[in-house]
Amino acid sequence: MHALEELFPAPDFTLLAFIVLLPLLGAVVNGLFGKRLGREAVTLMGLGSVLVSFLFSVVTFFILHHQGEEGATKLVWRGWQWMSLSLHGGGATSLWVSLSVDALSGTMALIVTGIGFLIHLYSSKYMEDDPGFYRFFTYLNLFIFSMLVLILGDSLPVLFVGWEGVGLCSYLLIGFWFGEEKNAAAGKKAFITNRIGDFGLLVAMGLLLYYCGALDWSGIEGARGGLLQEVTIWPLGDHVPLANVLPNSMAVWLNTPRTASAATLVCLFLFLGAAGKSAQLPLYVWLPDAMAGPTPVSALIHAATMVTAGIYLVCRTSAIFVMSPAAMFVVAFTGGLTALLAASIAFAQNDIKKVLAYSTVSQLGYMFLGVGVGAFSAGFFHVITHAFFKACMFLGAGSVIHAMHARIHDTDASQDMRNMGGLKKYMPYTFLTFAASWAAIIGIPGTSGFFSKDEILLKAYSSYIQTPNVHDSFEWPKWGGTALYAMGFAGAIMTAFYMTRLFIGTFFGEFKGWDIVKKWKAPAHEHGDHHDHHHDPDEKLEGPEPHESPWQMWVPLAILGTLALFGGLLNAGALEIIGVHWMPLEHFLEPVFKNASASVKVIEGAEHLLPTFLGLALVAVAVGAGGAYYIYVTTKGEVARAFTEKFPGFHQLVYDKWRIDELYEETVIGAVDSLAEFGAWADKWIVDGIIAKLSSFLVRGTGSLLRQLQTGRIQAYAAVMVVGLASVGWFLVAPHANAQVVANHASGAYSVTATPGLGYSYRWNENGETVPETQAFGDKTSVSFNLDNGAARVVSLEVKNAFGQVAKRKFELQRPKVDMTGIVDVTQGANGQLQGTPRPQQPSQPGRPSAPPILPGAQLPAGHPAVPQGE
Amino acid sequence: MNILGNVVEHYVLLSAVLFTIGAIGFLVRRNVLTQLMSIELMLNAVNLTLVAFNRRYIGDMNGQVFSFFIIAVAAAEAAVGLAIVLSFYRLKQTVFSDEADQLRH
Numbered sequence: 001m002h003a004l005e006e007l008f009p010a011p012d013f014t015l016l017a018f019i020v021l022l023p024l025l026g027a028v029v030n031g032l033f034g035k036r037l038g039r040e041a042v043t044l045m046g047l048g049s050v051l052v053s054f055l056f057s058v059v060t061f062f063i064l065h066h067q068g069e070e071g072a073t074k075l076v077w078r079g080w081q082w083m084s085l086s087l088h089g090g091g092a093t094s095l096w097v098s099l100s101v102d103a104l105s106g107t108m109a110l111i112v113t114g115i116g117f118l119i120h121l122y123s124s125k126y127m128e129d130d131p132g133f134y135r136f137f138t139y140l141n142l143f144i145f146s147m148l149v150l151i152l153g154d155s156l157p158v159l160f161v162g163w164e165g166v167g168l169c170s171y172l173l174i175g176f177w178f179g180e181e182k183n184a185a186a187g188k189k190a191f192i193t194n195r196i197g198d199f200g201l202l203v204a205m206g207l208l209l210y211y212c213g214a215l216d217w218s219g220i221e222g223a224r225g226g227l228l229q230e231v232t233i234w235p236l237g238d239h240v241p242l243a244n245v246l247p248n249s250m251a252v253w254l255n256t257p258r259t260a261s262a263a264t265l266v267c268l269f270l271f272l273g274a275a276g277k278s279a280q281l282p283l284y285v286w287l288p289d290a291m292a293g294p295t296p297v298s299a300l301i302h303a304a305t306m307v308t309a310g311i312y313l314v315c316r317t318s319a320i321f322v323m324s325p326a327a328m329f330v331v332a333f334t335g336g337l338t339a340l341l342a343a344s345i346a347f348a349q350n351d352i353k354k355v356l357a358y359s360t361v362s363q364l365g366y367m368f369l370g371v372g373v374g375a376f377s378a379g380f381f382h383v384i385t386h387a388f389f390k391a392c393m394f395l396g397a398g399s400v401i402h403a404m405h406a407r408i409h410d411t412d413a414s415q416d417m418r419n420m421g422g423l424k425k426y427m428p429y430t431f432l433t434f435a436a437s438w439a440a441i442i443g444i445p446g447t448s449g450f451f452s453k454d455e456i457l458l459k460a461y462s463s464y465i466q467t468p469n470v471h472d473s474f475e476w477p478k479w480g481g482t483a484l485y486a487m488g489f490a491g492a493i494m495t496a497f498y499m500t501r502l503f504i505g506t507f508f509g510e511f512k513g514w515d516i517v518k519k520w521k522a523p524a525h526e527h528g529d530h531h532d533h534h535h536d537p538d539e540k541l542e543g544p545e546p547h548e549s550p551w552q553m554w555v556p557l558a559i560l561g562t563l564a565l566f567g568g569l570l571n572a573g574a575l576e577i578i579g580v581h582w583m584p585l586e587h588f589l590e591p592v593f594k595n596a597s598a599s600v601k602v603i604e605g606a607e608h609l610l611p612t613f614l615g616l617a618l619v620a621v622a623v624g625a626g627g628a629y630y631i632y633v634t635t636k637g638e639v640a641r642a643f644t645e646k647f648p649g650f651h652q653l654v655y656d657k658w659r660i661d662e663l664y665e666e667t668v669i670g671a672v673d674s675l676a677e678f679g680a681w682a683d684k685w686i687v688d689g690i691i692a693k694l695s696s697f698l699v700r701g702t703g704s705l706l707r708q709l710q711t712g713r714i715q716a717y718a719a720v721m722v723v724g725l726a727s728v729g730w731f732l733v734a735p736h737a738n739a740q741v742v743a744n745h746a747s748g749a750y751s752v753t754a755t756p757g758l759g760y761s762y763r764w765n766e767n768g769e770t771v772p773e774t775q776a777f778g779d780k781t782s783v784s785f786n787l788d789n790g791a792a793r794v795v796s797l798e799v800k801n802a803f804g805q806v807a808k809r810k811f812e813l814q815r816p817k818v819d820m821t822g823i824v825d826v827t828q829g830a831n832g833q834l835q836g837t838p839r840p841q842q843p844s845q846p847g848r849p850s851a852p853p854i855l856p857g858a859q860l861p862a863g864h865p866a867v868p869q870g871e
Numbered sequence: 872m873n874i875l876g877n878v879v880e881h882y883v884l885l886s887a888v889l890f891t892i893g894a895i896g897f898l899v900r901r902n903v904l905t906q907l908m909s910i911e912l913m914l915n916a917v918n919l920t921l922v923a924f925n926r927r928y929i930g931d932m933n934g935q936v937f938s939f940f941i942i943a944v945a946a947a948e949a950a951v952g953l954a955i956v957l958s959f960y961r962l963k964q965t966v967f968s969d970e971a972d973q974l975r976h
Contacts, residue, residue, distance in 0.1 A: 712975030714968045
């Protein structure tokens with residue numbers, strides 16, 4: 001440990017750069033040479049870079065932990081200066097490309113690289129037969145790189161680079177099999193929906209720069225007091241346009257200025273970004289569609305890591321989030337609503353990955369519910385446990401799909417739960433790990449999900465935000481805790497129900513895939529393409545049985561399943577009930593949330609609530625799981641079928657995801673479409689019709705005129721050339737009586753200099769209209785003379801060229817009349833002082849006041865206006 | 872001191888006459904070969920001018936050297952020009968410049 005700390009000193013912690021750059025190296029090598037390297041080399045590069053990155057993260061974590069005991073909370077690698085931003089009100093702040101790690105980002109980096117490595121390992125087998133194998137690992141490595149930049153970036157702009165990077169990788173991986181229209185469309189949907197969130201993040205960045213004057217984490221926290229000022233958010237200008245045509249009371253209401261604190265604005269925009277990335281209302285619609293990507297991608301990006309970036313962002317900026325109770329309430333409430341809505345949709349889905357996707361949206365809602373009430377470490381703890389059990393579930397689902405696909409050979413049918421069942425018998429490892437993560441997500445006591453979810457629910461009821469010294473118009477409502485808890489509690493019951501439904505439908509009962517295969521008439525030679533499963537021509541059933549996956553796939557499952565079961569011990573707050581206080585994660589994270597926790601208040605009597613809430617949690621699990629067991633096992637799904645038959649419309653509505661996608665289609669996308677159609681119309685008729693047609697007409701007309709000059713006869717061109725050259729020659733030979741006149745009106749010195757020419761000779765009359773004929777031409781090229789104040793003179797010039805031709809020109813010169821009164825001639829006296837002598841008095845012009853005369857010998861200071869400058 | 876004296880006017884006049892003959896010849900004749908000869912005439916008129924004016928600057932041979940350059944370049948130009956005339960003749964079976972109007976049509 002000591003040697004490591006000496007190798008990587010805390011002020012310049014270069015190890016961070018290695019952690020970040022290794023996956024990038026893997027991506028570059030695989031991306032550029034992957035096609036020629038072959039499968040093994042690509043696997044080695046892809047897995048190796050992430051594994052080493054993970055090991056470095058572990059080292060970083062231990063160094064951080066060790067430093068933490070000595071009081072240091074943060075290790076920084078300062079890269080180079082990115083840009084210098086000028087601030088409003090003067091000054092500038094420089095922005096560095098620098099990385100930093102503290103308890104929060106260190107833990108997150110462990111999750112990303114650790115689970116990332118497991119999923120890389122899993123993918124090496126899952127994607128084995130895919131022709132885009134190397135492309136897949138390029139994207140995965142690039143994703144790990146971007147995610148690490150997002151986590152370890154020391155400022156909001158660096159985070160934003162990673163933020164966009166993971167968005168890009170998500171898009172590339174969702175549309176990985178872009179041959180199918182559906183997958184490409186899902187990728188685009190994810191990318192465009194995320195753009196809306198990114199807009200929010202950009203605006204928040206601008207606001208932070210404006211009000212705090214800093215964008216790096218410590219700078220923001222240090223200057224967060226600047227966010228307390230009130231900002232007028234309405235009306236946008238001085239008044240609402242057209243408000244006067246409305247009835248008076250309405251106009252007054254419209255024109256009343258509304259204010260909000262800058263913190264609220266910043267936090268709401270930050271949350272818009274977080275909601276886009278983390279699939280919260282109203283921007284959650286992209287995540288379920290994102291399941292079009294390969295299953296390991298769903299596990300890594302769309303369950304374990306990328307979608308938690310929004311929670312990470314809120315935790316990272318917790319110090320400014322707590323300054324706005326209103327924004328925090330919006331975060332918590334949105335999270336609760338999303339948890340409920342997504343869980344309700346998961347009830348009616350049959351696609352195993354769709355159920356898991358809505359479950360992810362719902363769990364992300366829980367996390368926002370947690371951080372929204374100020375339980376940052378609880379929300380972040382749920383990020384960790386959710387990464388364990390949801391990655392395990394997705395990989396398990398991938399294993400199931402892998403087995404089903406080997407039998408059914410149809411992507412959609414092999415993901416349909418109605419074709420599964422009884423897989424427990426064929427896939428024991430997958431079953432066991434799935435069971436572990438099922439127990440965790442529904443919250444069976446002792447599992448990781450139990451500890452994290454119940455911590456959130458307890459805090460949702462008992463915590464609220466009240467920032468000292470902030471006089472916000474918003475006050476945390478009395479019913480807030482109850483409402484938030486109720487949403488979370490209902491969500492917990494629903495989670496237990498649909499997850500049990502999924503679990504039973506997949507692994508218990510009879511395998512229902514036989515029928516599909518019986519109808520399936522496959523040519524025998526097709527089996528040759530699938531050497532990963534056993535094929536026996538004498539088997540009675542057509543097609544092979546579902547089978548367990550190879551070790552590369554179930555080992556990650558086993559590790560994640562174990563973590564799903566026991567990961568709760570990282571932060572086992574519920575053990576308080578048996579008198580054990582064991583919350584190492586919360587203590588580790590304490591310095592990160594130090595500024596924020598001052599604003600988090602707890603209702604009275606919260607310490608006695610734990611037994612009640614644990615009882616309620618058990619009730620939720622029992623009701624949800626028991627209900628599902630009764631419906632799908634005891635009555636073999638009779639109740640569900642009867643319900644569907646009784647309310648077919650309602651079932652269809654839930655099955656169609658409450659038709660939110662259709663609503664967006666009609667409103668937002670419809671509006672954009674009509675705008676695009678208007679644009680196309682304007683392009684066709686205004687731009688093309690008028691502007692393009694008119695200019696083409698002009699060009700064509702001019703062209704047909706000028707074409708007449710192009711006769712195609714050499715003689716014609718030559719004649720034009722001869723005439724042109726002769727003209728130029730004539731001009732050069734003819735005499736030109738030009739001259740340069742230099743006039744100095746102040747001193748009265750004037751000169752006229754004739755411009756030179758070949759063979760020229762000159763004669764002058766320095767004062768007269770004409771030059772006498774008797775005078776001879778000579779070499780004198782200039783005349784100069786002085787004029788008195790107000791005097792005028794005419795100078796005549798005649799120029800003769802070598803052929804005896806003569807050109808004449810007259811130059812009229814006049815010196816303007818200037819009032820000389822008060823102008824003083826200044827001389828330096830013998831004693832070094834300047835002395836002024838007034839000019840001889842001339843009759844002053846009427847109407848112009850004369851300056852007071854300066855007496856002879858008066859001493860003038862150096863800056864006096866009468867002293868000539870620069871002489 | 873020399874038999875030609877320092878009078879350049881005669882040479883310049885001769886050169887002007889030669890140049891004019893060449894220019895008119897180029898303009899009025901349709902035969903490309905004749906046109907090339909007219910160009911040579913104009914070039915030689917220029918050479919004559921250069922050499923004649925060089926007489927005015929004793930010890931400075933720039934004008935004469937320059938005219939050698941012109942003679943060399945004119946030889947090269949004549950070679951290229953004749954080659955063009957030859958291929959033009961192969962193309963059109965004629966050497967009249969009126970016929971060289973493919974870019975227009």
